[in-house]
Amino acid sequence: MRFSFSILALVIFLTGSLSARDFTVMVYNVENLFDVDGVALYGDYRQGDEGEYGEGPLLNKLEGIRIALAALNNGDGPEIILFQEFELDRTPYDTPSAEAFLKETKGQDLAAILDQRSNLPSELLLLKYLDDHGMGPYHIGQPDPVKSESHPPHKNVVFSKFPLNFVRQRDSYNARDLVIAGIDVDGHELIVLNNHWKSGASNARTEPIRVQNARVVRAELEAILLRNPSADVIIAGDFNCYYNHSAVFQDLEETAVNDVLGANGHEVRMVQQGSKNLYNLWFESDPAERGSEVWRGYWGTLMQMVITPGLYDNRGIQYLDNSFDRLAIPGENVDTRWGRPISWSNYGGGAGFSDHLPIYARFRSIPGEGSDGFVELDNPSDEPLSANRPKMDFARMNRMAVPRVGVLVAMSPEERVREVGELFQVDAELVSNRPARIRIGDLELEVYSPIRDLRDQINSMQPGDRLRCFADLDVFRGRLQVVVRDPSWIYRD
Incomplete structure (x- = not known):
C-alpha cells in the first residue's frame, strides 16, 4: 500500500512538472517611485517641510502599485513585471541583496524600518511592501548605478518570480539605461528588454533621440537572434x-519604433518559418481601445510590448493569442467618468496611481522539448499602419450631476487630492490673469487649458471678470488647479 502510494505520488509529481504553465508579464511606468533618503534630482522628492514627499506619500505610493498588481492572477500579482520610473539610487552604499533584505526584515513593519533606515532604495521598499502583503517573492534585475554612464533620474527594473539567469545594461543616449534580463521559466529562457526612451512623443524634434535609443535595442536584439534565431524575446x-508613430507623423524621415525597431501589426507573419518579424501587441486591441495615457484629449500608446516570432512556435515560451490588454480599474487607477489614468501627486500626503496605465499579456511555458510548428492563431492581425489616435469625448457628461467647485473649500488637503480628476462647476471671479486664478473662500486655484485657443481666451480675461465653466481638478507643481479640457465646458450666455 505504501509502495503504491509512493508510485502514485511520483506520477503526480512528474505529470505536474511536465505540464504547461501560464504566467503574466506586466509593463508598468509607475510615475516616480522615489526613496526617502533625502537625495533626489527632482525637488518634489527631496524631504523637507511638512507636506512634501516623505514616508507617508511613499507608503501611499506603494499601496497604489500593490492595488494595480493585485488586480491580476487573483490577487497574487504578475509573475514578471517590467517597471519604469524607479529612482536611480543616489546613495547606493551597502545595499543588501533582495533575498537578504527580505530575510533580515521578516516580521518587521516597513514604516518602522524606514524610521531606522532611510537610505533603502525604491526597489527594496516595493519588494518588502509586496512581500508583507503576500505577493512574491520576486527576484530583482536592475542596472548597476555605478556603471550607469549618464546617471539619469530614473531606472528600469525587472521583478520576476522566476530565477534570473543574467542581467545586463546598455547605455542609451539621453534616456534610461536599457536593462536586459534572462529569465528561467521552467528551464526555458525568456529574454526581456526593458526600455524607457527619450520623452516628448508629440515633439518631432525629439524623435532622432528615440531613433538612437531604438538602435541600441535593435543591436542588442540582433545579437540575441544571431545566437538563437528562435529566441523568446519581449521588448517592452x-x-x-x-505604436503607429510613422503614420501619425508622416513628415518624419525615420521613426524609432516602426523604422528602426521594425515593430508592426502583421501577426500573420509570426507563424511563417524563418520569420524575422516583430509584432506590436497593441494590434491585438480594438483600435478605439488603444491607449495607455491621455495627452491633450487624445489617447497615446507610449507603453508598448513587442514580441519575436520565437514566442509563436511550439517550443520554450509561447504567447497566448489575444491575451494582451491594458489594466484599467474604475475608481482606482482610472476615473469613473471617462476612464482616464489617475496620475500620482504628492499633494495632501500623496494619492493617485500613474499617468500611464499598465499593459500586460499572458504567456505559457511548453513542457519538455515541445514540438514542431506554430501556435494556431484566432483572427490574426495583418493591419497596416494608420494614423489612429482615439479622442476623448469630453463633451459627453451629465451636467446636472456635476458638483460646484466650492465643495473643495471645506475639505482637507488629504480629501482634496482624492478629488483629482473629478469634474466641477466653476462660477467665480478671476483674481489674476496670465496665469488666470480664481479664489473661492480661502482656496486659490489656477485655471489652465491644454487647448491653446481656450487658454488664450481664459488668460485674456481681466481680474474681476467672471469665469463660468466646467473644469476638472488637477495638481501642477504642488499646487491645485482646475483644467478646462473642451470648448463645450465654457458656459455660453
Missing part, C-alpha cells in the same frame, strides 16, 4: 512614441 517599456 515606455517607448515615448506611438
Whole structure:
C-alpha cells in the first residue's frame, strides 16, 4: 500500500512538472517611485517641510502599485513585471541583496524600518511592501548605478518570480539605461528588454533621440537572434512614441519604433518559418481601445510590448493569442467618468496611481522539448499602419450631476487630492490673469487649458471678470488647479 502510494505520488509529481504553465508579464511606468533618503534630482522628492514627499506619500505610493498588481492572477500579482520610473539610487552604499533584505526584515513593519533606515532604495521598499502583503517573492534585475554612464533620474527594473539567469545594461543616449534580463521559466529562457526612451512623443524634434535609443535595442536584439534565431524575446517599456508613430507623423524621415525597431501589426507573419518579424501587441486591441495615457484629449500608446516570432512556435515560451490588454480599474487607477489614468501627486500626503496605465499579456511555458510548428492563431492581425489616435469625448457628461467647485473649500488637503480628476462647476471671479486664478473662500486655484485657443481666451480675461465653466481638478507643481479640457465646458450666455 505504501509502495503504491509512493508510485502514485511520483506520477503526480512528474505529470505536474511536465505540464504547461501560464504566467503574466506586466509593463508598468509607475510615475516616480522615489526613496526617502533625502537625495533626489527632482525637488518634489527631496524631504523637507511638512507636506512634501516623505514616508507617508511613499507608503501611499506603494499601496497604489500593490492595488494595480493585485488586480491580476487573483490577487497574487504578475509573475514578471517590467517597471519604469524607479529612482536611480543616489546613495547606493551597502545595499543588501533582495533575498537578504527580505530575510533580515521578516516580521518587521516597513514604516518602522524606514524610521531606522532611510537610505533603502525604491526597489527594496516595493519588494518588502509586496512581500508583507503576500505577493512574491520576486527576484530583482536592475542596472548597476555605478556603471550607469549618464546617471539619469530614473531606472528600469525587472521583478520576476522566476530565477534570473543574467542581467545586463546598455547605455542609451539621453534616456534610461536599457536593462536586459534572462529569465528561467521552467528551464526555458525568456529574454526581456526593458526600455524607457527619450520623452516628448508629440515633439518631432525629439524623435532622432528615440531613433538612437531604438538602435541600441535593435543591436542588442540582433545579437540575441544571431545566437538563437528562435529566441523568446519581449521588448517592452515606455517607448515615448506611438505604436503607429510613422503614420501619425508622416513628415518624419525615420521613426524609432516602426523604422528602426521594425515593430508592426502583421501577426500573420509570426507563424511563417524563418520569420524575422516583430509584432506590436497593441494590434491585438480594438483600435478605439488603444491607449495607455491621455495627452491633450487624445489617447497615446507610449507603453508598448513587442514580441519575436520565437514566442509563436511550439517550443520554450509561447504567447497566448489575444491575451494582451491594458489594466484599467474604475475608481482606482482610472476615473469613473471617462476612464482616464489617475496620475500620482504628492499633494495632501500623496494619492493617485500613474499617468500611464499598465499593459500586460499572458504567456505559457511548453513542457519538455515541445514540438514542431506554430501556435494556431484566432483572427490574426495583418493591419497596416494608420494614423489612429482615439479622442476623448469630453463633451459627453451629465451636467446636472456635476458638483460646484466650492465643495473643495471645506475639505482637507488629504480629501482634496482624492478629488483629482473629478469634474466641477466653476462660477467665480478671476483674481489674476496670465496665469488666470480664481479664489473661492480661502482656496486659490489656477485655471489652465491644454487647448491653446481656450487658454488664450481664459488668460485674456481681466481680474474681476467672471469665469463660468466646467473644469476638472488637477495638481501642477504642488499646487491645485482646475483644467478646462473642451470648448463645450465654457458656459455660453
